[in-house]
Amino acid sequence: MLQERKFLKGPELRDIDDYDFPGFQKALEMGPEAIVEEISKSGLLGRGGAGFPTGKKWELAYQEEGENKYIICNADEGEPGTFKDRYLLDERTLKVLEGIMIGAYTIDADTGYIYIRGEYSRQIEILEETLQKARKAGILGEDILGSNFSFDIKLVRGAGCYVCGDETSLLNSLEGMRGSSRSKPPYPISKGLYGCPTLVNNVESLACSAEILNQGAEKFASMGTEESSGTKLVSLSGDINFPGVYEVEFGSASLQEIIEDLGGGSQQGQEIKFIIPGGLSTPIVPSDNLQAEYSYEGLQQAGSSVGSGGMMVISTAQELSDILTRIARFYMDESCGTCLPCREGNKQIYRIISEAKYAGLTVDRLNLIQDIGDTMQEAARCGLGRSAQLPIGTILSEYKEELIEGGNLP
Amino acid sequence: MQKEDTDILLEMAHDIQDTYGYIPEKEIAELAEKLSESRATIYGALEFYSMFYTEPTGKYIIRICDSISCYMNNSNEVLEAVQDYLKLEAGETSDDKLFTLEVVECLGHCGEGPVMMVDDRLHTQISPGRAVEILSKLH
Ligand SMILES: Cc1cc2nc3c(=O)[nH]c(=O)nc-3n(C[C@H](O)[C@H](O)[C@H](O)COP(=O)(O)O)c2cc1C
Ligand code: SF4
Ligand code: FES
Numbered sequence: 153m154l155q156e157r158k159f160l161k162g163p164e165l166r167d168i169d170d171y172d173f174p175g176f177q178k179a180l181e182m183g184p185e186a187i188v189e190e191i192s193k194s195g196l197l198g199r200g201g202a203g204f205p206t207g208k209k210w211e212l213a214y215q216e217e218g219e220n221k222y223i224i225c226n227a228d229e230g231e232p233g234t235f236k237d238r239y240l241l242d243e244r245t246l247k248v249l250e251g252i253m254i255g256a257y258t259i260d261a262d263t264g265y266i267y268i269r270g271e272y273s274r275q276i277e278i279l280e281e282t283l284q285k286a287r288k289a290g291i292l293g294e295d296i297l298g299s300n301f302s303f304d305i306k307l308v309r310g311a312g313c314y315v316c317g318d319e320t321s322l323l324n325s326l327e328g329m330r331g332s333s334r335s336k337p338p339y340p341i342s343k344g345l346y347g348c349p350t351l352v353n354n355v356e357s358l359a360c361s362a363e364i365l366n367q368g369a370e371k372f373a374s375m376g377t378e379e380s381s382g383t384k385l386v387s388l389s390g391d392i393n394f395p396g397v398y399e400v401e402f403g404s405a406s407l408q409e410i411i412e413d414l415g416g417g418s419q420q421g422q423e424i425k426f427i428i429p430g431g432l433s434t435p436i437v438p439s440d441n442l443q444a445e446y447s448y449e450g451l452q453q454a455g456s457s458v459g460s461g462g463m464m465v466i467s468t469a470q471e472l473s474d475i476l477t478r479i480a481r482f483y484m485d486e487s488c489g490t491c492l493p494c495r496e497g498n499k500q501i502y503r504i505i506s507e508a509k510y511a512g513l514t515v516d517r518l519n520l521i522q523d524i525g526d527t528m529q530e531a532a533r534c535g536l537g538r539s540a541q542l543p544i545g546t547i548l549s550e551y552k553e554e555l556i557e558g559g560n561l562p
Numbered sequence: 563m564q565k566e567d568t569d570i571l572l573e574m575a576h577d578i579q580d581t582y583g584y585i586p587e588k589e590i591a592e593l594a595e596k597l598s599e600s601r602a603t604i605y606g607a608l609e610f611y612s613m614f615y616t617e618p619t620g621k622y623i624i625r626i627c628d629s630i631s632c633y634m635n636n637s638n639e640v641l642e643a644v645q646d647y648l649k650l651e652a653g654e655t656s657d658d659k660l661f662t663l664e665v666v667e668c669l670g671h672c673g674e675g676p677v678m679m680v681d682d683r684l685h686t687q688i689s690p691g692r693a694v695e696i697l698s699k700l701h
Contacts, residue, residue, distance in 0.1 A: 310613075311614050313612060326570065390631050390634045390672075396673050488610075
C-alpha cells in the first residue's frame with residue numbers, strides 16, 4: 153500500500169528559536185556557484201505549474217548583472233484545487249523562509265517579496281510574525297549570521313485576482329499597476345521588478361531548495377524517476393474520502409493508488425468519472441487511465457500534466473454540465489481582459505456552456521467551443537488564456553455523446 | 563524611469579481598506595500624490611482587484627467559494643441558503659448596510675469545502691444551516 157514519502161512534510165516549524173537554519177548556513181559556506189550546482193544536480197523542476205528547472209533559473213539569475221536584484225516567493229496560490237502552498241506556509245514556515253534566503257544569497261538579492269493571496273489571512277498573520285521575529289533574531293537584516301550578506305523580505309498581500317499568480321502579472325501588480333500580464337521576452341530573470349533582474353519561485357520550489365541543501369541533492373535525486381526527481385505535494389479534493397495535502401514520491405504510485413491508498417477512495421464508493429490531476433489548468437484524465445504513473449512523464453503520456461499538483465476527483469454522481477459551467481466561469485471571471493481572444497473567447501464559451509444546461513449541446517456548438525478554445529490556445533498572451541481549453545476541451549471530447557444527448561433539444 | 567520600491571500600492575490600499583472598509587475618494591487622491599500618479603491611474607489599478615472596493619460595502623463581507631471542489635461538496639446549497647437568508651444576489655449589499663455577499667473562486671481550502679469567509683474569518687465544512695446561524699449572530 154502506498155505511503156507518503158516525507159521530504160518536505162514534517163512537524164510544525166514556525167518558532168525561530170527552534171531552528172538554526174542549517175541549510176542557509178551551509179549555503180553561506182558553499183557560495184553561490186556550488187549552490188547552483190547542487191540545486192541543478194537535484195533535478196528540481198519548478199512546482200508552480202510550469203516545471204522550469206530551478207537550478208537553471210537560479211544560474212541565469214546569478215549570472216545577471218544589476219545593482220538591484222530581487223527574489224519573489226510566489227504565494228498567490230489561486231488555482232482551483234490547489235492548497236499545498238498553504239500547508240507549507242502554515243506548517244513549514246521557516247523552511248519557506250530558508251528557501252527564500254538561500255535563493256537571495258545565491259543570486260545576491262538584497263530585497264525579497266512574498267506575494268501572498270489576500271484571502272490567506274491566517275497565513276498572512278503567521279508570516280508577519282515570522283518576519284518580525286526573524287529580524288529581531290538577526291536572521292533577516294544586516295550581515296546575517298555574521299556574514300556579509302544583508303537581506304530583508306517584504307510581505308505583500310494580493311487582492312483577489314488569480315491572474316496575478318502569473319509571474320509577469322505579479323510584477324505589474326507589485327509595481328502598483330493593474331495585474332495584467334507582460335509579454336515575454338524580456339523574462340523576469342533579466343528585466344523583472346522595476347526593470348531589474350528578478351527570480352520568481354513558487355513556495356514549494358523554495359521549500360524544496362531549502363531541503364535540498366539540508367538533506368542533500370543526492371537524496372532528492374535518488375527519489376522519483378529519471379525525469380521527475382523528488383517528491384510532490386498533492387492537494388487532493390473533490391469526491392474523495394480523505395481530502396488533504398499528501399507528499400508523493402514521483403514514480404512510486406499510479407493515480408489510482410494515490411486516490412485509493414492516500415485519499416481513501418471516492419466518496420460513498422461512487423464510481424470515478426475522471427480526475428483533474430494538476431489544478432484547473434490541466435487536461436482531465438478519464439477513469440480508464442488512472443493506472444498512469446504519477447510523474448511528469450507519466451502524466452504527459454496520459455495526456456495531462458503535473459501542473460500545481462491540485463488533484464480533483466470527479467465521480468459519476470456529478471452533473472457534468474455544472475462542472476463544465478464552473479470551469480468556464482472561472483476562466484471568464486479571472487481573465488484580465490488585456491487580449492481579445494481570452495477576454496471574448498472565455499465569455500463566449502461560458503455563454504454556450506451555461507445555456508447548454510437547458511438548451512442542450514449540439515455538434516455545432518461543441519465545434520464552436522473547440523474553435524474558440526483553439527484560437528485562445530494559439531493567440532492568448534498568458535497561461536490563463538492558453539490553458540482554458542485544456543480541461544474544457546478534454547471534457548468535451550471525452551464526453552461528447554453524453555453532453556449532446558444530455559440536453560433537452562432534439 | 564526607475565520607481566522607488568518603498569511604497570507598494572497593494573499594501574497601502576489594503577491598509578486604507580482595513581481602516582475604512584473601502585477606499586474613499588480622498589484616500590485615492592492621497593495615494594495618487596504619494597505615488598506621483600494621476601488619480602485615474604490609481605483608480606484604474608484599484609478597480610482591477612476584486613478585493614478592493616471604491617464604494618462603501620456592508621459592514622461584513624461574506625465570501626462563499628463556488629469553485630469546482632467546493633461545488634462537489636454542495637457549496638450551491640450553502641449559497642442558496644445564504645442568498646435566501648440575506649435576500650441578496652452575488653455582489654450586492656443589503657439595504658441596512660450590514661452585509662455584502664460575494665461568490666468567489668477557489669479560496670485554497672478545497673479539501674474542507676464548502677467554505678465561507680466572514681471578513682478575515684474562515685469557516686470550513688459548513689452546512690447551509692450553520693452558515694445561516696453564523697450570519698444571524700452578526701449585527
Ligand atoms: C494564470 C497563471 C496563474 C499562476 N498562478 C501561480 C501561483 O499562484 N503560484 C505560483 O507559484 N505560480 C503560478 N503561476 C506560474 C508562475 O507564472 C511562475 O511560473 C512560477 O511562479 C515560477 O515558479 P517555479 O519555477 O518555482 O514554479 C501561474 C501562472 C499563470 C499563467
Ligand atoms: S490571456 Fe487572458 S489573462 Fe492572459 S493576458 Fe490575455 S486576457 Fe489577460
Ligand atoms: S474550490 Fe472552494 S476552496 Fe478551493
